Amino acid sequence: MCTKPDMIPKCLWLIVLVGLCITGNLSLDCNLLNVHLRRVTLQNLRLLSSMSNSFPRECLKENKDFELPQEILSHTQTVKRGLREAFYEVSIQAFHIFSQYTFEPTWKLKHLNQIQMGLDKQLEYLEQCLQEEENENADVKEAAMKYSGAQGPQVHNLELRRYFNKMHNFLKEKKYSHCAWDIVQVEIRRCIYYFYQFTALLRRK
Amino acid sequence: MLALLGATALVLVAGTPWVLPAAGGGINLNCSQNLEVNIIDDNVTLKWNRRDESVRNTTFSADYEKPETDNWIRLPGCQHVTGTECSFSLPVLNVFKEIKFRVRAEQGITSSWCEVISITPFAKAQIGPPGVHLEAEDTAIIVKLSSPGTKDSIIWALEGSSFLYSLVIWKNSSSVERRTKNVYPRDTIYELSPETTYCLKVKAEILVLRKVGVYSPVYCINTTVENKIPRPENLDVSVKNQRYVLKWDHAFANVTFRVQWLHAFAKRNPGSHLYQWKQITDCENITTTQCVFPQNLFLRGIYYLRVQASDGNNSSFWSEEKRFDIEIISIIHPPIINVKSTSDSLRIYMDAPQDSENEPVNQHVPLSYEIILWKNTSNAERKILENNRDFTIPHLQPLTVYCLKARAHLVDKKQNKSSIFSDAVCEKTKPGNSSKSWLIAGICLGLFALIAVVYFVKVLQKAITYVFFPSLKPSSNIDKVRTLLFFVNV
Numbered sequence: 001m002c003t004k005p006d007m008i009p010k011c012l013w014l015i016v017l018v019g020l021c022i023t024g025n026l027s028l029d030c031n032l033l034n035v036h037l038r039r040v041t042l043q044n045l046r047l048l049s050s051m052s053n054s055f056p057r058e059c060l061k062e063n064k065d066f067e068l069p070q071e072i073l074s075h076t077q078t079v080k081r082g083l084r085e086a087f088y089e090v091s092i093q094a095f096h097i098f099s100q101y102t103f104e105p106t107w108k109l110k111h112l113n114q115i116q117m118g119l120d121k122q123l124e125y126l127e128q129c130l131q132e133e134e135n136e137n138a139d140v141k142e143a144a145m146k147y148s149g150a151q152g153p154q155v156h157n158l159e160l161r162r163y164f165n166k167m168h169n170f171l172k173e174k175k176y177s178h179c180a181w182d183i184v185q186v187e188i189r190r191c192i193y194y195f196y197q198f199t200a201l202l203r204r205k
Numbered sequence: 206m207l208a209l210l211g212a213t214a215l216v217l218v219a220g221t222p223w224v225l226p227a228a229g230g231g232i233n234l235n236c237s238q239n240l241e242v243n244i245i246d247d248n249v250t251l252k253w254n255r256r257d258e259s260v261r262n263t264t265f266s267a268d269y270e271k272p273e274t275d276n277w278i279r280l281p282g283c284q285h286v287t288g289t290e291c292s293f294s295l296p297v298l299n300v301f302k303e304i305k306f307r308v309r310a311e312q313g314i315t316s317s318w319c320e321v322i323s324i325t326p327f328a329k330a331q332i333g334p335p336g337v338h339l340e341a342e343d344t345a346i347i348v349k350l351s352s353p354g355t356k357d358s359i360i361w362a363l364e365g366s367s368f369l370y371s372l373v374i375w376k377n378s379s380s381v382e383r384r385t386k387n388v389y390p391r392d393t394i395y396e397l398s399p400e401t402t403y404c405l406k407v408k409a410e411i412l413v414l415r416k417v418g419v420y421s422p423v424y425c426i427n428t429t430v431e432n433k434i435p436r437p438e439n440l441d442v443s444v445k446n447q448r449y450v451l452k453w454d455h456a457f458a459n460v461t462f463r464v465q466w467l468h469a470f471a472k473r474n475p476g477s478h479l480y481q482w483k484q485i486t487d488c489e490n491i492t493t494t495q496c497v498f499p500q501n502l503f504l505r506g507i508y509y510l511r512v513q514a515s516d517g518n519n520s521s522f523w524s525e526e527k528r529f530d531i532e533i534i535s536i537i538h539p540p541i542i543n544v545k546s547t548s549d550s551l552r553i554y555m556d557a558p559q560d561s562e563n564e565p566v567n568q569h570v571p572l573s574y575e576i577i578l579w580k581n582t583s584n585a586e587r588k589i590l591e592n593n594r595d596f597t598i599p600h601l602q603p604l605t606v607y608c609l610k611a612r613a614h615l616v617d618k619k620q621n622k623s624s625i626f627s628d629a630v631c632e633k634t635k636p637g638n639s640s641k642s643w644l645i646a647g648i649c650l651g652l653f654a655l656i657a658v659v660y661f662v663k664v665l666q667k668a669i670t671y672v673f674f675p676s677l678k679p680s681s682n683i684d685k686v687r688t689l690l691f692f693v694n695v
Binding site for chain 1: 299301302325327328362363364365366367412413468469470473474477479505506507571573592593616
């Protein structure tokens with residue numbers, strides 16, 4: 001778990017590098033959706049926080065460092081769409097992890113349902129925007145891709161998937177114990193939090 | 206001495222065949238030139254070329270190396286093959302890291318490693334066809350899709366919720382009218398004709414990776430005979446007096462209805478235990494085409510609702526699923542317009558409307574606004590679309606009365622809703638030359654101020670001179686006094 005302070009910036013760096021350059025003009029709908037995306041994301045963060053408020057002390061010794069790889073630092077060709085895509089990936093992977101949670105007690109399940117509802121809404125907003133852009137800017141995107149190298153978004157997504165893969169493997173290894181779930185939840189919350197900070201960048205243009 | 210030399214020579218000659226292959230560099234066998242890897246779902250195919258066609262009795266074997274290890278592991282199904290390709294199932298490994306493949310050509314006991322290729326399996330993988338299962342109704346087809354690859358797929362282990370499916374459907378008789386639709390893994394295609402053969406194919410894709418899969422094979426199915434009892438139609442949900450009211454249409458009398466609900470997010474993951482339609486107990490066995498249920502049943506989130514009619518023996522198919530978003534459910538009220546005018550523009554702010562009970566309506570709904578603007582004197586209307594609540598209409602004429610009315614639209618495309626137009630608000634723009642006249646006044650004032658300052662400085666100068674630099678010449682009065690005193694003293 002990222003209890004060490006130097007671990008926290010690693011997720012931050014991923015987002016920083018994905019969101020450094022803000023270019024392009026997006027449809028107004030996306031700008032409006034961003035406002036609501038931020039609101040929904042904040043709600044989800046609050047939910048996730050309240051769920052992991054009672055983090056049991058005995059789970060601390062099972063800490064795991066799901067370090068985000070530093071190689072992402074070398075990719076500076078970042079577009080607003082890249083940040084949105086990365087956030088979409090994070091949301092989908094978080095949703096996927098939570099949909100495998102099948103624990104009692106029922107109060108936790110109810111809470112979990114709310115998180116899934118929230119993430120679903122988050123995904124709706126992101127999908128609407130991404131699909132619209134896909135249709136609108138098909139030509140612009142192709143030109144941009146040729147210029148910056150088609151590897152760009154693929155590499156981001158590999159890094160993100162490696163990160164979530166570590167969480168999946170951790171859960172399997174610990175046989176989906178309560179501690180393992182709590183640790184993974186906190187990690188997901190931390191990651192979504194940094195993306196939340198960067199959705200502010202999406203708003204500015 | 207000679208015997209020693211002889212023995213050494215013998216050993217050397219005899220040992221060469223074993224020594225050289227161990228070094229592995231000497232023999233130049235028919236090595237592959239181009240090693241190609243193709244991955245579709247979990248199936249990997251390695252292809253290579255023979256350089257020399259004439260040499261027979263060459264077999265090939267392939268190995269792979271996991272990331273960050275130094276072990277080359279044999280690939281089952283790729284050992285001692287005679288052809289130039291082999292297929293195998295992806296072994297258990299981290300598909301997001303680079304792995305290496307190598308192929309070796311063998312002739313008898315001699316062999317050499319020829320080609321090493323390293324790839325990241327996930328980046329290289331292509332999406333195969335999804336699994337399709339269909340169920341026919343009279344005017345609809347229920348589609349159940351399973352993700353590409355097997356259930357324990359290694360390559361798509363993290364993609365449980367990532368796949369987006371696209372479906373193409375057409376009537377078997379006329380392949381011209383094709384309809385393409387984005388579908389969930391469990392979805393229904395409506396608006397079909399009964400007793401008709403429809404054919405469809407589906408492909409999966411991962412949106413942000415720009416990975417598009419191959420289409421499934423074409424599946425054809427016949428829709429059934431028209432059901433005796435039609436489905437309920439035109440579901441609509443609204444809020445009234447702290448309760449939800451679901452209304453629908455149904456042509457028949459003497460039928461009972463029941464209503465079910467589902468979490469919307471379950472549609473993303475229909476394999477999970479959460480994909481379970483549940484009854485609304487207040488809406489079971491009801492005879493009216495409307496149902497009222499308390500608001501605390503659904504406090505937050507998005508749901509789907511469906512209704513079924515039954516006459517005791519037979520029941521209809523389920524109605525079209527109605528999307529029910531708690532945040533959006535209330536009636537969209539027209540905004541309250543606040544206007545501030547300048548000489549050539551109007552600054553507009555859309556205030557939150559209030560509902561009939563004078564409580565502010567839910568502000569969290571994403572809305573866009575449509576504004577109609579016209580001059581009071583003419584009928585020519587101008588339509589403006591805005592996404593923000595606070596904006597300016599520029600380039601207007603000064604000292605003119607402009608009127609405007611507005612209505613709000615839901616941004617959410619899945620629920621097409623808008624409010625009625627608000628009442629018209631009129632405002633007069635300010636005089637245009639105001640800035641010019643201020644400028645002239647300013648200049649005049651400046652001039653006056655300059656004159657006043659100059660005068661003041663002059664006065665000040667006089668006073669200073671008087672106080673600090675007095676003239677030495679006495680006044681004429683003193684001369685008279687002096688003359689008088691002179692005459693007195695004498």
